[in-house]
């Protein structure tokens with residue numbers, strides 16, 4: 001297969017971590033008989049420096065022409081970077097929001113998986129960490145409170161702020177279908193999270209999710225209120241397979257789910273639209289504090305590339321090969337600084353590039 005990938009390395013550690021993901025992807029393609037056609041594009045701060053705007057129409061069109069986008073991260077230090085003297089709509093983050101909108105990305109996937117080797121870094125109770133967990137949070141990205149009408153007004157000297165939470169059944173249906181499709185490739189359970197005891201939008205969410213479930217007789221669907229879900233994630237994350245939820249609940253729960261894995265440097269993410277197309281990026285930001293020092297953890301970006309192989313290209317075995325290579329590298333004791341512990345052998349603490357080399361070495365074909 002030929003994979004046509006647009007690559008936005010971005011700012012801060014972005015170029016370092018994407019370089020390693022591309023190294024591992026290149027090795028995977030080589031051992032599995034695929035080819036990669038790559039186009040490097042600018043977005044965020046790098047685009048402001050080159051073109052004066054965080055996102056150009058050219059970058060949008062190039063991304064639309066690709067099968068998938070692999071991204072590092074964008075943005076700089078808000079206190080010191082000149083990008084943050086610009087108005088909000090001209091800052092690096094506006095580029096990412098614009099790109100997500102132009103690509104009509106409506107489903108955000110955040111897997112949270114605890115590697116047994118990193119159980120020490122898990123903040124949960126020891127017995128819970130020992131049990132492990134492997135969940136996939138699917139968050140709706142385009143609707144809900146973040147996109148509804150809002151206003152602040154003064155009535156009789158009192159300031160009143162209003163935000164509107166709107167969901168159409170179509171918005172719910174398309175993200176629910178995504179979640180059910182993903183659950184079909186996993187342990188076949190969907191937990192739909194809402195606040196149906198209070199909100200009309202949640203009651204519609206529940207109804208539509210039930211309707212979608214009729215097309216997936218092999219999937220077990222359960223409903224959970226968001227406050228309970230927030231508790232259950234720290235109490236017993238192993239109970240979850242796919243969690244499906246709306247925009248704001250997903251924003252909060254995905255950060256909670258990511259924290260229990262121990263390090264932001266390990267967490268991949270994908271944003272998808274109706275087609276197989278996806279934008280794949282690590283969950284963390286551009287980490288300006290460690291940029292250019294070769295200490296960033298490239299594993300989240302490498303694992304995002306694995307998600308891309310599986311989700312956009314349907315290359316399940318190749319995705320497994322990358323994930324296995326990461327696991328074997330960790331099992332041999334190799335760590336970047338952020339995931340090293342007091343017991344880590346000093347010689348096994350690797351820089352960003354050396355970690356990429358190690359994972360690439362472990363990628364094997366069938």
Ligand code: NAD
Nearest residue numbers: 073074075076077265284285286287288289290296297338
């Ligand atoms: P951050 O995620 O960049 O950094 C938070 C902490 O995590 C820092 O100590 C950093 O060193 C560490 N960290 C992050 N990724 C790491 C990695 N791969 N390896 C090792 N350590 C890692 O969050 P922040 O400091 O709040 O934001 C910095 C910039 O990133 C801001 O400009 C922000 O807007 C931007 N940002 C971009 C994205 C994105 O591109 N999607 C997401 C979040 C933040």
